[in-house]
Amino acid sequence: MAKTILLLSLVALTFSCLAFAFEPSPLQDFCVADTTSPARVNGLACKDPMMVQASDFSFSGLHIPGNTSNAVGFGAKAVNVVQVPGLNTLGISLVRLDYAPWGINPPHTHPRASEILTVIEGSLEVGFVTSNPENRLISKVLQKGDVFVFPVGLVHFQRNVGHGNAFAIAALSSQNPGVITIANAVFGSKAPIASDLLAKAFQVDKKIVEQIQWKF
Numbered sequence: 627m628a629k630t631i632l633l634l635s636l637v638a639l640t641f642s643c644l645a646f647a648f649e650p651s652p653l654q655d656f657c658v659a660d661t662t663s664p665a666r667v668n669g670l671a672c673k674d675p676m677m678v679q680a681s682d683f684s685f686s687g688l689h690i691p692g693n694t695s696n697a698v699g700f701g702a703k704a705v706n707v708v709q710v711p712g713l714n715t716l717g718i719s720l721v722r723l724d725y726a727p728w729g730i731n732p733p734h735t736h737p738r739a740s741e742i743l744t745v746i747e748g749s750l751e752v753g754f755v756t757s758n759p760e761n762r763l764i765s766k767v768l769q770k771g772d773v774f775v776f777p778v779g780l781v782h783f784q785r786n787v788g789h790g791n792a793f794a795i796a797a798l799s800s801q802n803p804g805v806i807t808i809a810n811a812v813f814g815s816k817a818p819i820a821s822d823l824l825a826k827a828f829q830v831d832k833k834i835v836e837q838i839q840w841k842f
């Protein structure tokens with residue numbers, strides 16, 4: 627009997643851990659983020675439901691392209707819980723991605739979300755890399771109307787390979803997906819990671835590492 631209870635507890639624990647690996651299902655109609663609350667919870671504290679307005683669930687301006695005047699020729703406009711407090715606890719968000727000719731969204735990961743992207747205009751080369759030890763590159767060239775999925779946590783990228791500008795819309799399975807841009811995190815951390823450590827990790831001369839670090 628005791629053994630059965632222990633086993634059942636272990637099973638219950640395993641399943642509750644699985645369930646909490648991602649955003650929990652809401653326990654009410656909504657929990658509009660109260661950004662003024664000092665309460666620290668997983669997510670954001672709820673506004674009084676009586677004070678909730680349509681504007682808490684709304685955003686305007688996604689028809690306006692993001693600014694691509696930068697070194698990588700890429701601009702993103704996020705619509706997550708920061709822009710739309712009504713997304714709190716709902717486990718979804720949106721982003722508009724703009725690419726100058728040959729612009730790239732550099733290799734990055736979303737620690738808390740899978741992503742589904744569709745090309746609205748232009749042509750994009752997209753890809754993600756599977757985890758160790760295979761590190762297999764899964765990539766494809768997308769045309770207008772094509773859709774591609776980037777599984778949660780995996781390093782992925784896009785590049786504009788068409789003529790002229792490109793743009794895409796992507797949905798993500800978190801109110802706050804987070805972005806870790808690999809180059810920025812590795813070479814642009816504050817304070818910097820020791821250059822001799824990175825030289826060993828990347829199997830190059832320390833001078834090359836310092837050169838890259840200097841760019842970030």
Ligand SMILES: *[C@@H]1O[C@H](CO)[C@@H](O)[C@H](O)[C@H]1NC(C)=O
Binds near residue numbers: 693694695
């Ligand atoms: C786009 O970004 C660049 C670089 O930060 C800036 O100089 C420029 O004014 C921005 N353009 C617009 C339209 O906001």
